[in-house]
Amino acid sequence: MPRPDYYEVLGIPRTATQEEIKRAFRQLAREHHPDVNRDPEAAERFKLINEAYQVLGDAERRAQYDRRGANGGAFGPFGGTPFDDIFDMFFGQQRARERDPGPERGSDLRATLKITLEEAARGAEKRMTITREETCPACFGTGAEKGSAPEPCSACQGTGQVRFNRRTAFGQFAQITTCPQCHGAGRLVRRPCRDCRGNGRALVQREITVEVPAGVDDGTRLRLQGEGEAGARGGGRGDLYVDLSILPHPVFTREGRDLHCQIEISMAQAALGAEIDVPTLDGPATLTVPPGAQPGAALVLRGKGMPGMHGGHGDLVVHASVVIPADLTKEQVKLLAQFAKLRGEQIKPARKSLLEKMRAYLV
Ligand SMILES: [Zn+2]
Ligand SMILES: [Zn+2]
Known part of the structure; x- marks a missing residue:
């Protein structure tokens, strides 16, 4: 409920x-x-x-x-x-239970891990270094210096809690609070361990392995059970939460499961259609440009996007920009002019000598 x-x-x-x-x-x-x-x-x-x-x-x-x-x-x-x-x-039910302070679970930790888009697509085994509290190896977590041991707290007889009677508007009741002498631990360390100053835990740098599953997204949070901080009094370890951050890719941008990229095609390829090589996360693939492709056309390669975490694949969307040549040779100019003429287009091809004159004038 x-x-x-x-x-x-x-x-x-x-x-x-x-x-x-x-x-x-x-x-x-x-x-x-x-x-x-x-x-x-x-x-x-x-x-x-x-x-x-x-x-x-x-x-x-x-x-x-x-x-x-x-x-x-x-x-x-x-x-x-x-x-x-x-x-x-x-x-006023005086059923005060003499509770042992009991095991205390370690804290959860949080870390950020940077991965590439390829790693997000294929999955990866990554190493990362974290700093966390672990059971002190010198005193095995007891907090007591070598050769000594913790003693039961005299104020609470080792229970970690003390009872006292309290008057309230409703009458007199027994109240239980944490023992002020041992702070609930139930035991006192007379000679604290020098390595951990008696707290039984020490900060340690650890290299851990993170299994990144295929298909993760920017901001995906992985939970590594038991990789957090050590618990106290035999309590379990906390968990480690790893937030994934995907680095920008030089070629692809991502939208959900789809990938996007830009390619350049020539005027002739756009007009006549072509089969061209385009990059994908799995290496080059052949993309068919249909005849009459317009500038900015979005051409889709099905299934070449990111894998989903629960199966399936997104698409790769290729955005084509048409490049107008600016370095035509004499012959190409002639042919293109002829082409324009056939199309009935009004043009006035600038002669090279004239262009040169204009450039001189402009500089
Ligand atoms: Zn220690
Ligand atoms: Zn105590």
Whole structure:
């Protein structure tokens, strides 16, 4: 079931400040608290209000929520646990669970990879260097200097969380928060590892291989599972998202799956038709210019465009420009004049001597 929009639940605009969010939540919590509001739906509604506040009331989680809305969920759903805590707090159910801080998944990384149009068409195996956090090889991720080991935190007995009783408008409740001494890790490192300064992870440069499938487009995002940053306390690695950027090609431009290029044909080829060699991504191919081709004619080579990522091929569209010769020999002038005469065209071929005179005059 899709979750309702949390901003709508709290009745606030997306631009609301954290203070406004807090105010809206307090107001709604008072109205919908099941002790006050006997409406059978109030409990459900109250739970939803809390859930919305758990996310929007926390600036970091709110930013994550906003991003997730924008890119369609590439970062996965939130864990459900924080909601349970606040619900427990409001209902005074002292079922405080002694939770282990548990494994923490590593962060996702993002990188851009430049590829050529040929690589986009055929697919490629590319090497790229990324910098990421990996488990520190000196301490195997424990954060403790060689010869020592992390000790359980005395403040939370290794659970990473502490409980205290809190008075609210609705009565006294147990609240659970992250242990301030170990920051939720549940253990303390007395002698931190010198290589990673105790955080158990170290920045490492890695060369990785990216399999670029055939048919990718500029901006295609590839997901390399488990190539992100190392997790903590045995958590899995994050993912690496690679955004592809296709370099400009000297011959072809791309429109979707179609490729476009320009060629020059002569006056005679345009008029009489011709078979000419044109470049394609697979090497030269023969293009038939039909008789009477006009300047700017778009001639199509079917299936010579880009492959689609899910099969099929685009076309190659060849734009022909007709070149008017500017270096005619005496004989060619004579023949062309004769041709014009036959067509009944009015011309006055300039004689070479006259042209030369004009040039001298113009310089
Ligand atoms: Zn270390
Ligand atoms: Zn602790």
